[in-house]
Amino acid sequence: MTGNAPVHSVLPEEVTAALLVIGDEILSGRTKDKNIGFIAGHCTEIGIRLREVRVVADDEAAIVTDANALRTAYTYVFTTGGIGPTHDDITADSIARAFGVSIGVDSRAVALLRERYAEADLTPARLRLARIPAGAQLIENSVSKAPGFMIGNVIVMAGVPAIMRAMLLAITPSLRTGAKLLTDSIGVNVPENRVAVPLADCQRAFPEVAMGSYPFFEDGRYGTDLVLRSTDGARLALAKADLISRLPPDVSFSG
Amino acid sequence: MTGNAPVHSVLPEEVTAALLVIGDEILSGRTKDKNIGFIAGHCTEIGIRLREVRVVADDEAAIVTDANALRTAYTYVFTTGGIGPTHDDITADSIARAFGVSIGVDSRAVALLRERYAEADLTPARLRLARIPAGAQLIENSVSKAPGFMIGNVIVMAGVPAIMRAMLLAITPSLRTGAKLLTDSIGVNVPENRVAVPLADCQRAFPEVAMGSYPFFEDGRYGTDLVLRSTDGARLALAKADLISRLPPDVSFSG
Numbered sequence: 401m402t403g404n405a406p407v408h409s410v411l412p413e414e415v416t417a418a419l420l421v422i423g424d425e426i427l428s429g430r431t432k433d434k435n436i437g438f439i440a441g442h443c444t445e446i447g448i449r450l451r452e453v454r455v456v457a458d459d460e461a462a463i464v465t466d467a468n469a470l471r472t473a474y475t476y477v478f479t480t481g482g483i484g485p486t487h488d489d490i491t492a493d494s495i496a497r498a499f500g501v502s503i504g505v506d507s508r509a510v511a512l513l514r515e516r517y518a519e520a521d522l523t524p525a526r527l528r529l530a531r532i533p534a535g536a537q538l539i540e541n542s543v544s545k546a547p548g549f550m551i552g553n554v555i556v557m558a559g560v561p562a563i564m565r566a567m568l569l570a571i572t573p574s575l576r577t578g579a580k581l582l583t584d585s586i587g588v589n590v591p592e593n594r595v596a597v598p599l600a601d602c603q604r605a606f607p608e609v610a611m612g613s614y615p616f617f618e619d620g621r622y623g624t625d626l627v628l629r630s631t632d633g634a635r636l637a638l639a640k641a642d643l644i645s646r647l648p649p650d651v652s653f654s655g
Numbered sequence: 656m657t658g659n660a661p662v663h664s665v666l667p668e669e670v671t672a673a674l675l676v677i678g679d680e681i682l683s684g685r686t687k688d689k690n691i692g693f694i695a696g697h698c699t700e701i702g703i704r705l706r707e708v709r710v711v712a713d714d715e716a717a718i719v720t721d722a723n724a725l726r727t728a729y730t731y732v733f734t735t736g737g738i739g740p741t742h743d744d745i746t747a748d749s750i751a752r753a754f755g756v757s758i759g760v761d762s763r764a765v766a767l768l769r770e771r772y773a774e775a776d777l778t779p780a781r782l783r784l785a786r787i788p789a790g791a792q793l794i795e796n797s798v799s800k801a802p803g804f805m806i807g808n809v810i811v812m813a814g815v816p817a818i819m820r821a822m823l824l825a826i827t828p829s830l831r832t833g834a835k836l837l838t839d840s841i842g843v844n845v846p847e848n849r850v851a852v853p854l855a856d857c858q859r860a861f862p863e864v865a866m867g868s869y870p871f872f873e874d875g876r877y878g879t880d881l882v883l884r885s886t887d888g889a890r891l892a893l894a895k896a897d898l899i900s901r902l903p904p905d906v907s908f909s910g
Contacts (some may be wrong), residue, residue, distance in 0.1 A: 430697025441684030453710035485848040486868035487855040525851035593740040596780035600742040613741035
C-alpha cells in the first residue's frame with residue numbers, strides 16, 4: 401500500500417476569540433470586573449484562544465468600532481454588559497449598527513419574557529430586553545429569561561456575572577473549538593531572576609512550547625511558578641523534563 | 656470697567672487615559688487581573704478619565720500597535736506587566752520600539768538595584784530589570800527597587816499588584832489631572848425596569864450628568880443602584896433631587 405498519509409498528524413485549526421467588556425462602571429472603578437477571568441479560563445478549557453480583551457465605555461461609536469475591528473480579526477467576539485432595560489444599555493443597538501442590520505422587539509424574545517412576566521407587566525422598559533438585531537440567534541438565560549444573542553461571530557451576553565455564566569454555558573455547545581492548550585507548571589523556591597537563564601535556554605530548545613515565569617511572594621518567601629503551555633502533550637512533557645534538568649542544583653522545585 | 660470676562664466659568668481641561676494590560680497569563684485565565692479595578696478607581700479619584708482598557712498577549716507586534724494607537728488617542732497610557740527579568744518580559748523593549756528609541760541597561764536603574772543587591776548578585780537576569788528606553792524617566796519601586804518608567808505619555812509599571820500600586824502612587828504627583836468626576840447614587844428596592852422611564856426622563860433633563868443603572872440581587876431581593884456622575888457638583892445635586900421626585904410612589908430608596 402502506497403499512500404500520502406502525512407508524516408505528522410494534522411494539527412486542529414486554531415480557534416481564536418476577543419472579549420469586549422462594555423460599561424462605564426468598569427472604567428470608573430465603581431464595579432470590579434468579574435467576567436474577564438471567567439471567560440479567559442473557560443476559553444482555555446474548551447480550546448479557544450482568547451487573544452485580546454478590550455473594555456469600552458457605554459459609547460455607541462466606540463462599541464461599533466471595536467466590534468468591527470475584533471470580529472474581522474478573530475474567530476469569535478464575546479461581549480459582556482449593556483443589555484439591560486435602561487437608557488444606558490446600548491449594546492444590542494450598537495451591535496446591530498456594527499453589522500448594518502435592523503433591530504426591533506423580537507417575538508421569540510418576547511415569548512421568553514412571557515414565561516416570567518404577566519402580560520400586564522410587559523412594560524416598555526421590559527420590552528427593551530427583547531430588542532434583538534435582525535438575523536441573530538437567541539442565547540438562553542436560565543437565570544432571568546431575557547436572552548443574549550449571537551449574530552455572525554459575535555456573542556452578546558449580560559454583564560451580571562451569574563447571568564453571563566449561564567449564557568456562556570448555553571452557547572458553548574454551538575462554538576467551534578480547536579486544539580486544547582495543555583498547561584503544566586513547576587514551582588521553584590527562588591525569585592525568577594535565579595531561573596531566567598535556564599528558562600530562556602529551555603524556551604529556545606522548545607520553541608513550540610510557550611513558557612512564562614510568574615513570581616510570587618508568600619509566607620515571607622519569594623518563589624516563582626514556571627508555566628509551560630502547548631497543544632502537544634508529548635512535547636510539553638519533554639520540555640518540562642528538560643527544564644527541570646536545567647535548574648541550578650540548589651533550587652528546590654515542586655510540580 | 657468694561658471687560659471680556661467669560662460669563663461661564665472655564666471648565667478644567669479633560670485629562671484622559673487608557674490602560675494596556677500585558678500578559679498571556681491574564682488571557683489564559685491562569686492569573687486573575689487585580690490591576691484594572693485599582694487603576695480605574697485611582698484615575699477617577701484624581702481626576703483622570705480612564706476611557707479604554709486593553710489586555711494583550713506577550714507579543715511585541717501587538718504591544719507596539721496598541722501602545723501607539725492609545726498614546727496618540729489619550730493624555731496618558733498606563734501599562735502593567737512584562738517588566739520582570741525573564742525572556743517573556745518584553746514590555747520595555749516593545750515600548751522602546753513603539754517610540755523608535757534605543758534601549759539598554761540604564762545606569763540610574765542599576766544604581767537602584769545596587770541598593771538591594773550585592774555587586775556579585777547583579778547577574779545578567781537581574782540586569783534585565785534595568786533595561787530602560789532612552790529618554791525615559793524612572794518610576795520609583797519602593798517594594799523591590801527595580802523601577803518602572805515613563806516615556807512620553809506612557810507609564811510602564813509592574814504587573815505584581817503591590818509593586819504596581821507603589822509605582823502608581825509614585826508617579827501620580829507628576830501627572831496632570833482634570834476636573835474630578837463627582838459621583839452620587841440612589842439605591843432602590845425594585846428591579847431596574849421599574850425605574851427605567853424616570854431615569855431616562857431625568858437623563859434627558861440633565862444631559863451633562865451621566866446616569867447609569869446597575870441591578871443587583873442580594874439576600875433574595877432584586878434592587879438597583881442608580882448612579883449619577885458629573886464634574887459639576889451643583890448640577891449633580893439638582894439631578895439627584897429631580898430623579899428622586901420622579902420615582903414611582905411605591906418605590907423605596909436610600910442614598
